[in-house]
Amino acid sequence: MSDILLQVDGLEAGYDDVQVLWGISLKVERGAMTTLLGANGAGKTTTLRGVIGSLRPRAGRVMFAGEDVTQLSAHAKAARGLVLVPEGRQLFSDMTVEENLEMGAYSPRARQHFKSQLEKVFSLFPRLEERRRQKAGTFSGGEQQMLAIARGLMSVPEILIIDELSLGLAPVVVQQLVETLKALKAAGVTILLVEQNLHLALALCDYAYVIAEGRPFLEGPCREVAAKPEIRQAYLGL
């Protein structure tokens, strides 16, 4: 009895005349942590951009909470709780921490929960509360990643999609973010994670999809996937 929150069928997408994705399919169960793995350039970010709508899919279908949302714009999806924390954080660097969080809660649905969500976010990341009036652009890498996740949480996600959680961060900071993810999962937030650090991802997740060169490569429960030798192949691009 699984409850599928997000389902992607045969997604094809690309940039100008370069097609990058050739039929990616995946399912994300409600309340679970799913991960999308693959070598550099495999098409993970492109998949997420296609799902979220910042890139228009050429073919395929995105179902969210039982509804076809393929053609919706990214802001409409965010308003429904399909929230992406993008690669490279993409903060509003000229704006303060507080303003970044306020923008996270821009949609009418998120606005209703602004106060309670802000409290939650500040209890997860007390550092952000201390620095609420600081400009996001002046933050360290770890602080920026915290803020990016916090901004995503302010959108009151049904599903939180995170592209590259640990990239460029010190191990202590990564450990802290991992704890945060565990806490979110325990609180019932559905998570789709793209992560460079294979061991970290496979230790955290319930189910994994591996893609290679824009095509599905293998999938399975994380414990099984971790034991498969082919996974190295997907990563080394052999």
Next chain:
Amino acid sequence: MFGILASVIDGILVGAVYGLAAMGLTLIWGVMNVINLAHGAIIVIGMFLLYIIVYSLGLHPYVAIPAMIVFGFLFGIVLYWIAVHRVIGQAELMSLLSTFAVNMVLIGLGTAVWSTSPYNVPVSMPSISLHGYTFTGTHITAAIMAVVIAGLLYVLLYHTRIGKAVRAVANNREAAELTGIPTTQVLAMAFGLGVALAGVSGTLIATLFPFTVLSGDAYQLKSFVVTVLGGLGNPAGALLGGVALGLIEGLATPFMPVSWIPVVEFGLFVFCLIAFPRGIFSFTKA
């Protein structure tokens, strides 16, 4: 001696209005990377709106100020959908051509209706006299209004939700879309704001000086000078840049024929572009 000071003060008053015009230009650039070449034509619309309000409708001249803000905003949104939306994110030449085309259409229509002969709308305001020099009431009023409108823009951008969304879109449009901000609507609105600012500066200028359908070019060029002084994309810098330009005009006027003023202004323009490519008063966008 006081004569020069009086000229400088008057220059600063007028400069505040130039600053307001430049704010419209710089806001649009800052949010959507479009140089609006219809800026001058929109300033002219503001001028003729004053004429219509006073002579066709028989209303008080300053009624034209709020009227132009509202009309400019709506007109700007319409212009956005007609001429700007499709060129967002494309090469800058595309938006230059498209807004230039709008400029030509507006000037053409204006010429058909009003010809290119000069118009003057006398506005009577009490003046202030000091040491035998008169500071015209309209100049003082225009400067105060420019500063008040600039202040309102600041409050909008920094203290309202929608204004913060405008800044978010200016800062990172893709991220803004991801946080649920309908960025296309925000762009249209920001264009409307920029047009309203340009238009209302035109209305204020028309309370000071005579104008023709072709006056827009000169003021558009002044806006460019102000913008390089203040830093492109920086509204607060634009007001300072405007005041600085007014000050320079005020300083230069007693010493040289009027025809030399553009030479000074554009000499300064080129100098600033070379020496301070980010603007002298630019504090943001490091």
